Amino acid sequence: MNPSILAATDPDPAAARPAVVAAPALCGAELLLAALVREGVDTIFGIPGGANLPIYQHLPASPIRHVLVRHEQGAAHMADGYARTTGRVGVCLATSGPGALNLITGLATAHFDSVPIVALTGQVASGAIGTDAFQESDVIGSSLSVTKHSYQVLDARDLPGVVAEAFHVARSGRPGAVLIDIPKDVQQQLVADPVPERPVRLRLLARPPAPDPELVAQALAHLSASERPVILAGRGVAIAGAQTALRRLAERCQAPVGWTLLGTGVFPSSHPLALGMVGFMGTGYCNRAVTDADCLVMVGMRADDRVTCRVQDFAPRAEHIIHINIDPAELGKTVMADCQIAADARQTLEALADGVQPRRRVEWQAQVDGWRAAHPLRYPHNGQLQPQEVLAAMAAHRGPDDVTVADVGLNQIWAAVNWSGDTPGHFINSGGQGTMGFAFPAALGAQAADRGRQVFCVTGEGGFVMTMQELATAVEQRLPVRVVILNNRSLGMVRQFQDSFYGGVRSEVDLHVTPDFAMLAQAYGAFGRRVDRAEDLDAALAAACAHDGPALLDCWIDPEANVYPIVPLGGSLAEFTECPE
Amino acid sequence: MPGVTGTSRMISVLVEDRPAVLQRITNCLGRRGFQLQSCSIGQAATDGCLRVTLRVDVGGQPPDQVVKQLRRLVDVVEVIDLTATTPVEWETTLIKLGHDGDPSAIVREITTCRGQVVDASATTITAALSGDPLLVDAGLARLNSFQILDLARSGPVAVARHGAGQGG
Numbered sequence: 001m002n003p004s005i006l007a008a009t010d011p012d013p014a015a016a017r018p019a020v021v022a023a024p025a026l027c028g029a030e031l032l033l034a035a036l037v038r039e040g041v042d043t044i045f046g047i048p049g050g051a052n053l054p055i056y057q058h059l060p061a062s063p064i065r066h067v068l069v070r071h072e073q074g075a076a077h078m079a080d081g082y083a084r085t086t087g088r089v090g091v092c093l094a095t096s097g098p099g100a101l102n103l104i105t106g107l108a109t110a111h112f113d114s115v116p117i118v119a120l121t122g123q124v125a126s127g128a129i130g131t132d133a134f135q136e137s138d139v140i141g142s143s144l145s146v147t148k149h150s151y152q153v154l155d156a157r158d159l160p161g162v163v164a165e166a167f168h169v170a171r172s173g174r175p176g177a178v179l180i181d182i183p184k185d186v187q188q189q190l191v192a193d194p195v196p197e198r199p200v201r202l203r204l205l206a207r208p209p210a211p212d213p214e215l216v217a218q219a220l221a222h223l224s225a226s227e228r229p230v231i232l233a234g235r236g237v238a239i240a241g242a243q244t245a246l247r248r249l250a251e252r253c254q255a256p257v258g259w260t261l262l263g264t265g266v267f268p269s270s271h272p273l274a275l276g277m278v279g280f281m282g283t284g285y286c287n288r289a290v291t292d293a294d295c296l297v298m299v300g301m302r303a304d305d306r307v308t309c310r311v312q313d314f315a316p317r318a319e320h321i322i323h324i325n326i327d328p329a330e331l332g333k334t335v336m337a338d339c340q341i342a343a344d345a346r347q348t349l350e351a352l353a354d355g356v357q358p359r360r361r362v363e364w365q366a367q368v369d370g371w372r373a374a375h376p377l378r379y380p381h382n383g384q385l386q387p388q389e390v391l392a393a394m395a396a397h398r399g400p401d402d403v404t405v406a407d408v409g410l411n412q413i414w415a416a417v418n419w420s421g422d423t424p425g426h427f428i429n430s431g432g433q434g435t436m437g438f439a440f441p442a443a444l445g446a447q448a449a450d451r452g453r454q455v456f457c458v459t460g461e462g463g464f465v466m467t468m469q470e471l472a473t474a475v476e477q478r479l480p481v482r483v484v485i486l487n488n489r490s491l492g493m494v495r496q497f498q499d500s501f502y503g504g505v506r507s508e509v510d511l512h513v514t515p516d517f518a519m520l521a522q523a524y525g526a527f528g529r530r531v532d533r534a535e536d537l538d539a540a541l542a543a544a545c546a547h548d549g550p551a552l553l554d555c556w557i558d559p560e561a562n563v564y565p566i567v568p569l570g571g572s573l574a575e576f577t578e579c580p581e
Numbered sequence: 582m583p584g585v586t587g588t589s590r591m592i593s594v595l596v597e598d599r600p601a602v603l604q605r606i607t608n609c610l611g612r613r614g615f616q617l618q619s620c621s622i623g624q625a626a627t628d629g630c631l632r633v634t635l636r637v638d639v640g641g642q643p644p645d646q647v648v649k650q651l652r653r654l655v656d657v658v659e660v661i662d663l664t665a666t667t668p669v670e671w672e673t674t675l676i677k678l679g680h681d682g683d684p685s686a687i688v689r690e691i692t693t694c695r696g697q698v699v700d701a702s703a704t705t706i707t708a709a710l711s712g713d714p715l716l717v718d719a720g721l722a723r724l725n726s727f728q729i730l731d732l733a734r735s736g737p738v739a740v741a742r743h744g745a746g747q748g749g
């Protein structure tokens with residue numbers, strides 16, 4: 001009801017008092033946007049369509065900034081990049097049918113890596129659900145295995161409560177992707193009476209689980225008795241904010257620390273105890289150390305096949321494996337640890353760091369240093385531009401708060417193992433799903449979250465073309481992401497696999513027909529330049545970094561450059577192959 | 582029992598009565614390669630909740646994975662693996678048998694296996710067999726010599742024995 005009309009027609013002067021004026025009816029879309037603001041949402045990545053237009057009608061009046069994407073997959077990856085670099089929940093918005101289904105890859109990418117995002121989808125009117133109406137899709141059914149939870153809201157009065165709970169579910173415990181599907185009529189449903197703030201289900205409000213003291217005591221006994229301890233850390237350490245505790249534990253018991261691809265940044269890469277990345281394409285010395293360890297601590301990680309390689313031979317000399325994960329389902333799933341601690345990584349590492357006997361392990365440290373010297377990261381010097389040279393030049397232009405987003409393929413591994421830093425969220429990539437096309441939109445999301453720092457996107461030309469339409473978004477939003485394409489004119493990682501593991505038959509990996517990326521960037525109104533020689537890198541990077549807007553460098557690297565070391569498919573961690581001298 | 586193997590687990594799940602909850606459970610099992618052998622869903626002792634009884638073949642996977650994976654579902658309140666507790670199990674089966682006008686032999690056999698005749702026509706008898714799934718198995722084996730026209734097994738429901746509650 002409009003209060004001024006009430007006041008003019010009602011003879012009772014008391015009716016004009018604001019206290020008795022009924023609140024104007026709000027529609028579902030307005031209730032949704034207000035609930036998002038209450039959750040601290042400042043940015044939504046999305047694209048409008050028939051089934052979410054009521055939300056778009058009210059979006060301009062809300063304080064939330066909208067980033068118009070060019071494909072819904074881009075919206076999901078942007079929300080993901082926003083979330084991985086800020087720790088806050090990222091939000092994306094799509095219409096029903098194809099719009100909602102285009103989010104699926106992005107949902108899976110975020111969910112697999114325990115990234116909190118909330119996807120909002122429009123749905124056909126509630127009365128039309130199930131009739132195969134125009135642009136209807138069963139997005140709840142289609143997204144079941146790539147979300148932590150999902151909601152379909154059939155009464156606008158439920159929206160505030162559902163939004164509060166969805167955000168809680170997305171960020172609590174082991175974070176993940178949550179979807180809220182809202183039929184169009186619910187977005188338009190008028191709600192006159194104040195909506196009761198339905199609390200989040202109490203059951204879901206449990207605090208992060210503390211470790212069982214008995215298991216902590218067991219783990220401490222194993223660590224104290226160990227001669228050759230190794231710690232492996234994953235992204236869970238970052239999610240729990242346990243980096244300091246990790247470092248304290250490592251230093252007190254002098255255990256070297258390796259990390260998973262997703263764990264890059266949870267331990268300072270320049271620390272004397274740092275082992276670098278473990279696994280299939282991890283450093284030789286990390287893989288050696290894990291193979292020789294008599295006590296292995298795995299914290300905030302799943303131990304998937306890319307980490308363990310041949311799982312029967314993973315950490316074969318370990319008398320004890322201590323596995324810490326907040327998700328009990330990850331314990332005893334692939335690696336059968338004898339000490340399984342289902343608890344918050346921070347509380348557990350703090351308890352271990354407090355309780356562990358400080359020890360010097362001169363022999364073990366010398367052994368690990370020996371492996372470090374024997375298995376350095378090497379690359380050939382053959383006169384052609386090497387990816388490592390590009391990354392080194394890039395690092396020189398990278399500040400301590402800057403973010404690097406890597407795509408998938410050889411470029412990803414080069415970027416990860418050559419990255420240096422000590423802050424989680426400063427190096428991000430799609431680990432669990434390995435989604436090509438992730439990096440560029442994720443970098444835009446990271447940049448939208450914080451325009452004050454530089455965001456570098458390292459990508460192959462194969463992955464870049466999968467989401468490059470977001471160049472328009474970058475230019476439109478003036479997001480000054482620095483795209484560095486490591487262009488090897490092929491689906492490089494697949495090419496290396498074919499060369500090494502599939503009889504050398506190069507099948508469908510040639511990417512000679514790709515656009516001139518520098519011209520393409522310019523066509524969109526961005527900065528673009530091609531780089532062929534190492535000596536041109538610095539000037540090109542300086543020009544790109546000085547550009548007020550998105551910039552792209554198309555670096556033509558050695559087309560035969562490979563990732564080393566690499567464990568042959570089916571091999572054990574210790575069987576890594578190194579770069580031929 | 583058809584399909585029951587050495588790697589079968591009897592799982593009792595208490596879930597909130599919310600949209601798509603059964604879909605979430607079957608999706609969780611299917612996507613991880615667990616074979617659902619039977620499933621029954623109905624009222625539970627807790628308001629707003631449903632009791633789902635599942636028989637699941639975990640194959641070569643660690644048996645506790647099925648419990649752990651189901652516990653990850655937001656709408657799931659509790660999951661108990663009843664297998665090791667030798668729970669009380671109960672199952673109902675309807676079996677329709679054909680005859681050529683004289684049902685007396687069938688009726689005798691039904692009575693022997695403590696079944697109940699629940700429907701009859703000039704040429705058919707429908708019996709209900711209820712009880713422990715092993716008893717139902719035994720009953721069905723006895724009736725196997727007759728002409729079976731239709732068969733519907735409910736799959737077992739189960740609760741833990743004695744005082745051991747299931748939390749609703």
Ligand SMILES: Cc1ncc(C[n+]2csc(CCOP(=O)(O)OP(=O)(O)O)c2C)c(N)n1
Nearest residue numbers: 409410411434436460461462463491492493
């Ligand atoms: C969406 C998607 N499709 C296919 C793959 C399989 N795949 C993994 S790496 C790779 C090649 C990547 O080529 P490019 O982007 O040029 O990067 P490079 O390996 O050459 O650095 C492919 C096709 C994938 N990971 N993601």
